[in-house]
Amino acid sequence: MLKYILSASAIVLMAFTPLPVKDKPANTFVQPVYQELPLGSIKPKGWLLQQLQIMSKGSTGHLDEVHAKIANDNGWLGGKGDGWEETPYWLDGAVPLAYLLDDAALKTKVLKYIEWTLKSQRPSGYFGPITKPEREQNIQITADNCEAGEDWWPKMVMLKVMQQYYEATNDQRVITFMTRYFQYQMKSLKTCPIGKWTEWATSRGTDNEMIIQWLYMITKDKALLDLAAQIEAQSFTWSTWFGNRDWVMHAAANQTDEHWMSRHAVNIGMALKSPAINYQRAGDSLYLKQLKTGWNDLMLLHGLPMGIFSGDEDLHGNDPTQGVELCAIVESMYSLEKIISITGDIHYMDALERMTFNALPTQTSDDYNNKQYFQIANQVEVSRGVFDFSLPFDRGMNNVFGLRSGYTCCTSNMHQGWTKFTTHLWYATPQGGLAALEYSPNEITTTIKSERITISEETNYPFEDVINFKFAMKKPVTMPLQLRIPAWCKEAIVTLNGKQLRTANGGQIITIEQTWKNKDILTLQLPMEVTTSNWAKNSRAVERGPLVYALKLGERWEKSNEPAEGDYYSVYPTEAWNYGLLQEAINNPKAKLQVTVQPVATPFIWNQQHAPITITAPARKIPDWKVVNGVAHQPITNRTNVYQGETGKEVETISLIPYGCTKVRIVAFPVVK
Structure with a gap:
């Protein structure tokens, strides 16, 4: 470790000196319609628990032991090995898995990387693997010589890891760590803009903005909004592209190497949340229109029956023989989860379930040790070959199941799919209640009006149509409970302790205002035709x-x-x-x-x-x-x-x-x- 790297806990919060931006955000920051719950509040049960246990026994729990890129001299532990995206990708799924399962061994494993990352922060606020100039020339990275640092992109993923760790532990070092890093970033962006090193950061700047705005909701430092706007100004203009239908039409027609990063399915999966993130910061409803237009056009021109758009690696039309990259699925799921929180739009809730229950599980092996880089809707064989992919890859390995088949970005990134879906089954409402917006077997424990409440969601959904919510608490609690009625359901039936409360047509969120008592059972039936x-x-x-x-x-x-x-x-x-x-x-x-x-x-x-x-x-x-x-x-x-x-x-x-x-x-x- 370099001698000047300090512990984040030793530094106090500092104010920002923002750079001017072309378009400053509006004064109104939009609070999310639904608030995400701390990691660990929701525990998987039933078939979902079994899925996460398979992951823990398989590659999610042991990727650092079997994947050489992570195992060997890792850059995120101070070595000369992987200092790029794959280690943060893996941790982005392994960290939530450790806390969802309360797995002591996995917690110990991931905390080693988190502690190193916290302690890696330089006095300037920069963090991450030791760079070549640091190692060979003993250069100290500051905003004045930011070019001695490395690409912004991998740090965006690690920031997501640190956010989840904070949500699970409330470790205040994370807030200090992020505050200092974003101050460094603000000072550096003129000399070292988001796209200085690669277009990966330019195309994925939304992930950076998302964490900045999350920190703003904690610290209320308005300079953070200026920083997010500055990064947006230097990144791909996804919100504009989604709203301007020329982009998606050109993507459907063009498979050349021109502007391929704007057609890359994983970039698009990450960028789906861009209009929602911009709307959150600026309060302009135009962003929501751009999101709706972009999503609808994307699924119209490139959508496949299992709920995801084609991307092999580029967007490639809606023919059922086109491929879909696994990274695109898990990133699109996460974007939809963020969109749901910010907008509360049920359309994206239905889309998330369709994608999760259909596209996600087919692309990994039973033991979660092997993955397909590309799956195909009408897949009549899984084999080596070129197929109809826009990225055939030299060895023709993109369609087979393997730990390292195709590109290994998905080997590391696939772990966030099921874990983050689990953490987003429930949300809190501003009215002091809870909202069950996606359905699977789980148990949520939280505090409502100073009372500890546990709701066990007992169900075999999506295979069965009955969902029982069983309440446990010491004292009665009055709160609103919101339930999503999917658009595919013609009429849902809601009963409380065996007595019918109401029915509801599909395509809406219903609210049940009730004084809930210990051992109450609320039953939601969603008849499936x-x-x-x-x-x-x-x-x-x-x-x-x-x-x-x-x-x-x-x-x-x-x-x-x-x-x-x-x-x-x-x-x-x-x-x-x-x-x-x-x-x-x-x-x-x-x-x-x-x-x-x-x-x-x-x-x-x-x-x-x-x-x-x-x-x-x-x-x-x-x-x-x-x-x-x-x-x-x-x-x-x-x-x-x-x-x-x-x-x-x-x-x-x-x-x-x-x-x-x-x-x-x-x-x-x-x-x-």
Whole structure:
């Protein structure tokens, strides 16, 4: 450790001297509609707990032992190894996992990095791995020679780690640490702007702004808002792009190397929250319109049935043979969680559940030790190859399952998906109540009006439609409880202790003002109907509640090794996949698609053996629908929406299971007579 690096706790909070900015934020800072709860308030239960336990036993809990980039001479522990994004990425999921599970061993592991990072702060406020000029020339980094520092981007991720650590522990050193760093950043931005080193920081400046504004809500130092505005002025203008429809149309048409960073799916996943972050700072409702326009256009032109946009790595249209990068999914989830907090818009709540329960679980192995860099919606084989990706990668490893297959950014970044979803199941309301905005089995403990209250959310949602909220407290507590009624639900039923309170149509947040007593049981029933939805090239997907369903196929796994990337797995179907759904099933899904529900297994794993729901459907084979270079290009249909080519004579019954339980599948089906 350099001799001049000081402990953050030894420094007092200091005021900022802001640089002038072109567009200063309005005086009105918008408080979030829903307030995030401290890390550890929500504890996973049921199948969600089992998922996090799998992660703890697998790569999330042990990545520093098995991934050489993190394991060897780590820069975030003072070494010469990884000082870039992968260690902070891993900690961004491992830290919340440690506190969600109250895992002492994992806490000890992650705290080693947090303590080093706190103590790495230089007198100027700069922090992070020791730079080459420091190591070789004994240079002390200050705002006057900020070029001796390194890229802003990895520090943005580590700031997210430190924020979560603070939320879990209330360690005041974090506030001092961030205050000093942001003062350094404000002084340095003229000489060392956000994009000085790479476009990664320019494209991801929103993550920096987000933490600055979080700190503002604690310290109330208005100079922080000037700093956030300055970073926004130096970063990609995502909010403007989302509101200006030319951007998304050009992204759909252009796959060259021109401006590819503005089409990079992970950048876009992070940037989704940009209009909400700007709205929070400036109070201009135009940002919310830009967000709505951008999201709708993104999903219209690039959306896939499992609730995410294509990105392999660039945005690549809505054909179900396009790929999706795992990093894009977890970053989009996190952006939606922040958008929900700031805006309170139910549309993004529904979008988050669809993405989480469908796109997320299919892209990792049962033991959470292997991942796919790109998944494909209609994925009829998992193998090495170029496929239809805009980033084929030299060794053709982007579609296989492996610890290091493709690029290892996702190896490190995938851990925030389930953990942050768990921490955002509940929010606090400004009215002194609680809001259950996403549903999964969990238990929340918090204080309402000086009374400790615990609510156990007992459910097998999204596989079942009943959610029981069981209250435990010493004294009755009067508070509003808000519940989300998803748009897909026609009419929800709410009962208290067995007596019906009310019904509610889908697509709204309802508030139940009640004096809650110990052992009260509030039950929310969200009846799920089978429906179909229309996707690219007249394809149809089968849905029920928040889940999308895909063809169940036998799987043959093959293990191989690639010298540069290690062991990996290919997966091939063991039975026919080339089916079209009968038109009569599309016209009358309630009568023609039969649902069978089984108890959710314990332990639960997102795979076909544990799939608790099966939907059977009438279908015919399409003989000419074949695999070409690993890709099952969609059969062409005309305006009748029905495939006009040859089909099998026999009507067969096929089985569909939740998309998240599949590895090889068809989810976007042609329609046949």
